[in-house]
Amino acid sequence: MTVPIGPEGIHDTAGAPPLTMFGPDFPFAYDDYVRDSRGIGSVPPEAYGKRVAVIGGGLSGMLVARELLRMGLQPVVYEADQIGGRMRSVTFDGHPGITAEMGSMRFPPSSTTLFHYLDEMGLQTSPFPNPLADATASTVVDLKGEKHFARSIADLPDIYSEVAQAWARTLEDHAEAQALGDAIRKRDVAQIREIWGELVKRYDDETFYGFLCKSDAFAQFSLREIFGQVGFGTGGWDTDFPNSILEILRVVCTAADDHHRGIVGGSQQLPMRLWSTPVEGAAHWPAGTSVQSLHDGGVHRPRVVELRRTHPDNFTITDQSGRIDTFPAAVFTGQGWMLLNTIRSDERLIPIDHWTAIERTHYMGSSKVFVLVDRPFWKDIDPATGREVMSMTLTDRMSRGTYLLDFGDDKPGLICLSYTWADDSLKLLPLSPAERMDLMLKSLREIYPDVDIRKHIIASPVTLSWETERDFMGAFKANLPGHYRYQRRLFTHFKQDNLAPEYRGFFMAGDDVSWTAGWAEGAVQTALNAVWGVMNHFGGRTAEGNPGPGDVFDDIAPIELGS
Structure with a gap:
């Protein structure tokens, strides 16, 4: 779920400059430099x-x-x-313009230097369908066998808003999120260095999970568990729990987790x-x-x-x-x-x-499993519920994150059946592409029992585990x-x-x-x-x-x- 980093959130406030990936470790204006x-x-x-x-x-x-x-x-x-x-786009014979992004697939507009080169090379971007994003028609959160349909966080049970508020409170109380965000917006180098320098000294030896545990807002294990499985911005983050909290703060304080776009x-x-x-x-x-x-x-x-x-x-x-x-x-x-x-x-x-x-x-290891389908059938409306028959999906099942990529009603669609990290990725290593597809279809069938995804598949699955790639190893x-x-x-x-x-x-x-x-x-x-x-x-x-x-x-x- 997308959550704010402070009282005013990570979105642009009226009249304020946007958050960009300006620092915080090395606050140099690369975007101005190349322009x-x-x-x-x-x-x-x-x-x-x-x-x-x-x-x-x-x-x-x-x-x-x-x-x-x-x-x-x-x-x-x-x-x-x-x-x-790792910008590896796999195409499908006979279907120009439809690409499975095996590595990089979503880019925050706060990546302003990157977007300079995208513009220079004449490339276009479009909103990426992250969970609960504006570009996502609907999201389904499936945890412990309970399924919730949502178009915004307000549609989810109160516990999810409580988790979002706990994250915002934790960032503000323990990481000076609002002050740091304001300094980055203003490109106030002295203020960035003062705040970030203290955070580095305080948290260099702290895990992401340990940071959560130190917060009164996350005193309940159930809140930490839901946060790990659903996360913020791009989905669940529990596979990142052993990593340094500084890695996570760099993401949220520069809006790297929000408003993502894909390259057309x-x-x-x-x-x-x-x-x-x-x-x-x-x-x-x-x-x-x-x-x-x-x-x-x-x-x-x-x-x-x-x-x-x-x-x-x-x-x-x-x-x-x-x-x-x-x-x-x-x-x-x-x-x-x-x-x-x-x-x-x-x-x-x-x-x-x-x-x-x-x-x-x-x-970090990472695996993806993609299938090409005959059309974006997930947009069909279930007459019994009045909702789309399938949604962008976050779950604690093996598929973890499922993304629906629409190239037009009259064209085939693409489903990222599974996007997993670290330990979740390692669990897939022994499996062939077909076995991975079958495993993910089984997970999704438990969530959508009346949807036959398999009948729409028109090409062999494509998959990749970066930790097994000789020239990457992760x-x-x-x-x-x-x-x-x-x-x-x-x-x-x-x-x-x-x-x-x-x-x-x-x-x-x-x-x-x-x-x-x-x-x-x-x-x-x-x-x-x-x-x-x-x-x-x-x-x-x-x-x-x-x-x-x-x-x-x-x-x-x-x-x-x-x-």
Whole structure:
């Protein structure tokens, strides 16, 4: 259920600026930085054409490559599978425009830097049908065998409003939610740093569940149980209970859990267009140059199998084809664990403390099961009740979250039968796609006994468990208590002035090193950090009046906790 973070809620108040993903750990205006007509920076002419290895072709990698090209550098992209990363949109033969989003599928408008690039690439978005959202005709909450139909939270039993109020009270009483939200709206850096710094010191060692238990509003276990199963914004959050409460506060204080939108035609279009669309006004390169056109045959290089430093300050890469190539700088945008187990990595790439941070990274698993159906039959009205025969569904059964995706009355529809996380995802690992579908249909039949979903299915189910993907090994990073220091090392790695010279020139990006786990905005922001790092490494600079994240780093750096 969607609930407020304070008395006035997370929605825009009259005359007030909106909440955006401005901090709180590093309150830098990335959206203003990329929109500035002076550009995000340049390198000296003697650096034009220098090659930079970009390892990973997801959103972060494609953004890094595009912005480096814009500066006159030559990005060389290595990708183990396909351009897109966790922006993976699966299509169905004979049904153009209908895509199953196996990874990223919903994006908060507070991701303002991400939306800048969506606009630049000419992509459209539409409201995503989250539980009880305006775009969702109806929601069914099914817990402990009791089913409740709702169009708003007011339609649910009073206990659900009590849970929502308990969450709002807890955030206000224990996390200064309203004050922090106001500071983020106003982009009051000093106030953000004061409030957030105290919260980091107070809660670095606290789990999400422990945070709830400390609140008088959640003194009853039944309230905590319902909250975990139904949650806020996007559904149940009990699989997140062991994680650091700081991870959750970052979501709610920046409205990352609300007003979600989907990308029309599939999210994978964004990294694909960043790859293939010519960059207007690029330094050094002729008009019409794209990242793709700089690659032989328009094809990215294959999987990296070895990555090492070589004399004097270079990076030598061996790819799956056996090709060996050397670069003066490299950007790694994949998930950090790959540097530990699927890529033979030189220990001299980064300092030992950074290796420790990567090794301690905690990943969330995630699984989805989709089926294509002949039409959006869930919109049919049951004459006995006057309601839709099926709704967006939250349940404690195996399916957990079921989403109904409508592409028009005269077109097939798509059902995400199940969207699960962590332990719930692990329970599905031994099952084939057909077995997963059967299990979810069984769960849903208990909720909708008169609805025969199976008779509407017109294609084989598609499914994915990110924890079994060789090049991901999880859906996204999610810090455990005590991990703030590790995260700070990874996020701040792009600012290399304080690193010994032998550790410079290798940069990390992607939501793995960002503060906002699992959100595309984190991939975008850390990509821009890495671009600034590469630019600085080659003697470049930002335009006067439009400083980059490294230029103002010392003034807004994430707080440091003692040893």
